[in-house]
Amino acid sequence: MVKLLIVDDEKEICEEFKETLEQEGFEVDVATKGKDGLQKIRENLYNLVLLDETMPGMEGDKVLSTSASSAKFRSWFISGF
DSSP: OOEEEEEOSOHHHHHHHHHHHHHTTOEEEEESSHHHHHHHHHHSOOSEEEEESOOSSSOHHHHHHHHTTTOOOEEEEEOOO
16 A cells, blocks of 8 residues: 655645545545654655645755655655645
């Protein structure tokens, strides 16, 4: 099964993505803070991580650069702009 992580500070967006992707057969985890997403990346193996570019505390590019040395996964940035 393909395992995905969605990291976005907008909870409603996370839940809509999660529901839709689970209906398509994906296993989906969600984090609403960059630091929480980074922790999940360190604890799990993901095939794909969807990252919001702009989040308070730790932005998506920082999550990606911090986790790049310890995990291998594909990533896509998502944005409301």
